[in-house]
Amino acid sequence: MKRKIGILLVGLVFMLAAFVGCTSETNQEATGETNGEVAAGVEYPTKNIQIIVPYSAGGGGDTVARILSDALSQELGRQINVVNREGAGGEIGIAEMARSNPDGYTLGVFGYPDNFVLEHTRDTDFTFESFEYLAAFDDMPMGIFAGPDSPFQSTDDLVEFGTANPGALTIGESGALGLLHVLAFSDHLGIETAPVTFSGGGELMNSLLGKHVDLVSTSSMSHDPITDAGGHPIGFAAAERMAMFPEVPTFKESGYDLEMGVSRVIVAPAGLPEEIKEVLTAALDKIGNDPELKARFETAALPYRYLGSEDVSEFLTRSNNTLKPVIERNIERFK
Amino acid sequence: MSILSPSVLFVIFSGVMIGIIVGAIPGLNGAIGISLLLPITFTLEPQIGLLLLGGIYMGGMYGGSITAILLNVPGDVVAAPAAMEGYPLTQQGRSKEALYYSIFSSMFGGFIGVLILIFFTPPLASFALKFGPAEMFFISLSGLVVVGALAGSIYKSLFAVLFGLFISTVGVDMITASQRFTMGNINLRSGISVVPVVLGLFCLAEMFLNIGKKATEVVEYKDQDINKMTVIKDIVRQKSLVIKSSLIGTFVGLLPGVGTTLAVFLSYGEAKRVSKNPELFEKGNVEGIIAAEAANNATVGSSLVPLLALGVPGSPTSAIIAGALIIHGVILGPSLFVQRPDIAYTFIFGMLLTVVAMTLIGAFGIKYFSYILKIKMEYIVPTVLVFTIFGAYSLRNNVFDVLIAIILGVIGAIFKKTGVPLAPIIIGVVLGGLIETNLMRSMTIANARQVSLVRYMLTNPLAIVLLVMVCAIFYVVIKMRATTKTQ
Numbered sequence: 001m002k003r004k005i006g007i008l009l010v011g012l013v014f015m016l017a018a019f020v021g022c023t024s025e026t027n028q029e030a031t032g033e034t035n036g037e038v039a040a041g042v043e044y045p046t047k048n049i050q051i052i053v054p055y056s057a058g059g060g061g062d063t064v065a066r067i068l069s070d071a072l073s074q075e076l077g078r079q080i081n082v083v084n085r086e087g088a089g090g091e092i093g094i095a096e097m098a099r100s101n102p103d104g105y106t107l108g109v110f111g112y113p114d115n116f117v118l119e120h121t122r123d124t125d126f127t128f129e130s131f132e133y134l135a136a137f138d139d140m141p142m143g144i145f146a147g148p149d150s151p152f153q154s155t156d157d158l159v160e161f162g163t164a165n166p167g168a169l170t171i172g173e174s175g176a177l178g179l180l181h182v183l184a185f186s187d188h189l190g191i192e193t194a195p196v197t198f199s200g201g202g203e204l205m206n207s208l209l210g211k212h213v214d215l216v217s218t219s220s221m222s223h224d225p226i227t228d229a230g231g232h233p234i235g236f237a238a239a240e241r242m243a244m245f246p247e248v249p250t251f252k253e254s255g256y257d258l259e260m261g262v263s264r265v266i267v268a269p270a271g272l273p274e275e276i277k278e279v280l281t282a283a284l285d286k287i288g289n290d291p292e293l294k295a296r297f298e299t300a301a302l303p304y305r306y307l308g309s310e311d312v313s314e315f316l317t318r319s320n321n322t323l324k325p326v327i328e329r330n331i332e333r334f335k
Numbered sequence: 336m337s338i339l340s341p342s343v344l345f346v347i348f349s350g351v352m353i354g355i356i357v358g359a360i361p362g363l364n365g366a367i368g369i370s371l372l373l374p375i376t377f378t379l380e381p382q383i384g385l386l387l388l389g390g391i392y393m394g395g396m397y398g399g400s401i402t403a404i405l406l407n408v409p410g411d412v413v414a415a416p417a418a419m420e421g422y423p424l425t426q427q428g429r430s431k432e433a434l435y436y437s438i439f440s441s442m443f444g445g446f447i448g449v450l451i452l453i454f455f456t457p458p459l460a461s462f463a464l465k466f467g468p469a470e471m472f473f474i475s476l477s478g479l480v481v482v483g484a485l486a487g488s489i490y491k492s493l494f495a496v497l498f499g500l501f502i503s504t505v506g507v508d509m510i511t512a513s514q515r516f517t518m519g520n521i522n523l524r525s526g527i528s529v530v531p532v533v534l535g536l537f538c539l540a541e542m543f544l545n546i547g548k549k550a551t552e553v554v555e556y557k558d559q560d561i562n563k564m565t566v567i568k569d570i571v572r573q574k575s576l577v578i579k580s581s582l583i584g585t586f587v588g589l590l591p592g593v594g595t596t597l598a599v600f601l602s603y604g605e606a607k608r609v610s611k612n613p614e615l616f617e618k619g620n621v622e623g624i625i626a627a628e629a630a631n632n633a634t635v636g637s638s639l640v641p642l643l644a645l646g647v648p649g650s651p652t653s654a655i656i657a658g659a660l661i662i663h664g665v666i667l668g669p670s671l672f673v674q675r676p677d678i679a680y681t682f683i684f685g686m687l688l689t690v691v692a693m694t695l696i697g698a699f700g701i702k703y704f705s706y707i708l709k710i711k712m713e714y715i716v717p718t719v720l721v722f723t724i725f726g727a728y729s730l731r732n733n734v735f736d737v738l739i740a741i742i743l744g745v746i747g748a749i750f751k752k753t754g755v756p757l758a759p760i761i762i763g764v765v766l767g768g769l770i771e772t773n774l775m776r777s778m779t780i781a782n783a784r785q786v787s788l789v790r791y792m793l794t795n796p797l798a799i800v801l802l803v804m805v806c807a808i809f810y811v812v813i814k815m816r817a818t819t820k821t822q
Contacts, residue, residue: 196776
């Protein structure tokens, strides 16, 4: 009896190791038929692939990674495991991606420009060039929101109040991009504000809806929960009005040339062999242009915009050039 | 769809079962179980998927207590008080009694939490919003004061809580982003999370001390039987304790970020304060088990209140449930009950069934759980060590967390030998960051509004009430200490 239970327990250990350890390659056989292409003598993929997400489970970046891994694994015929490696505002996971072997079996999904902001505000182990940018899937502008019963309706109201009361306007934010957006926004409006740092989306919402801060800086994904609870958007930092929220003005319309947003990208460590890159980009182009993937993103309130490997590099370089001066002007706020 | 259809019942029972298993395994908890099964819910109907996750959440809150009571190895942070009270009972050969108290208190707490979710969601959600930085600061402070109510030398307790607060300062400062005690190590930048600390202090330390001991030296297994009804009757007799603990769990569970750990310790401290036999605490007092277990299961329902009503998750686990809802295109907030009543109502009423499933599995499983005690230590030690190391790793898939757990395991073993209590360390780790960041936020806002910090922090009546509460707890703790000394 005793021995049996002992053996049972040990067996359970291994079972669980196999169960939770989807992160390791315990499951070598393919889930479906292998339709990975053979390009120039390279057979890829021959084993399971892991996607590192530098955030915890449940958030926007994680959601994107899970939707993608599902679609991509059907396309490549291999299991794709999402590994959450959160911490230090995404730095730990992104650094891990940069260090990984560029063999195509470790990929990463994160929200650009987290890597760029981290790189320029901290002493990171990675740079923008540490990655091969394979594709981008969404385009979610940052926005400024006011809480229930807020007297502020437009940027004009903010400028008026901010000029009369320098430093009095409290704006909640979380994450490096949230702070950068507050700083850039205040800069454009020419007013002094007081950013209040929160540790995540939940706390941020609580502080706005409970009227503990005047405004919050967060992405357009929070639009519905905020308006539902009686708050309203001041505007989005987008190039043009969003198809999902056509009634929300852009800052551009009010004369402030501020564009800032999150775009979830899928990357591989730099040095990825050309043949493997071809297989991956072909698979990504195929799922990226599939209306079903678009529908899944939009169900999750993620504004879909697919950019293939060439377009994404061009887009990111352009975006870097816009962000860099903003970061440099406000660098002391990050230290 | 009827919530009593076989497929729904099957999902609920499987969820609770998975929850109990991941909860019982050191290092794994409901949050990890839910994130593992999250992808499965993409293909299920939203209601079914949510109830699977809800079942894991409910079961996970209970599962940790099983190993806590039997082996002094809490499967989860919230089960630490269950180990403090339950393990001494096991050593006295009263393991079944402890397990019955644990499951039935969990049942009462779980029911009260879910009933409050069903009937009071709108008013409670607006109550939760009243907690700004100042209120969060005071409520976290109250948790720190409770440490004084735990047994043992006051100096050792103070040392332990300071040690916990020190651990919480490691990492990149949330507000100023300056690095503290990181020694240039990237892993230390995100700080030391509470899970590896608990695994080290409780699970590894206990196992390290057990290495080399014979089974008979650890626990003499006596199958002292106890009738289920006796236990239920006794819990019902102590209804004020059960109700008060469940309400503490419900209210503290509402607050985003403060979480279950604080609820459990506050409720435990309160039970000791009102107890007729406070000297029996930490020597095996069922009142402590009732208080802690009722409180932790009560938080399950209430942490879903701000999530469903406002889209604000009240705990890490409910944040993952929020992710699942978003993937299904469900917009959280006041209109959820209007736009998707099918999902909202099936989910919250189904949560009542998760309590039923947990009670059934728990109550009938106890016979089998106790077999763990028949296993020789030479099997238990390596098994727990493997699970703990594996659990620490699975937290963020990071070997560094395993290292933290091992270091704290050694420290924990030394502390156990020298009589330094371990619970205050956990309280310090959990609350240190909350106290600090909320004070900093209060300072920023006070500065922006050009009022003094004290003026800002005491603007709202709720903050004043909380401050009075902190002072009252402090006074009671001092008085309690004085009376135990004179006795």
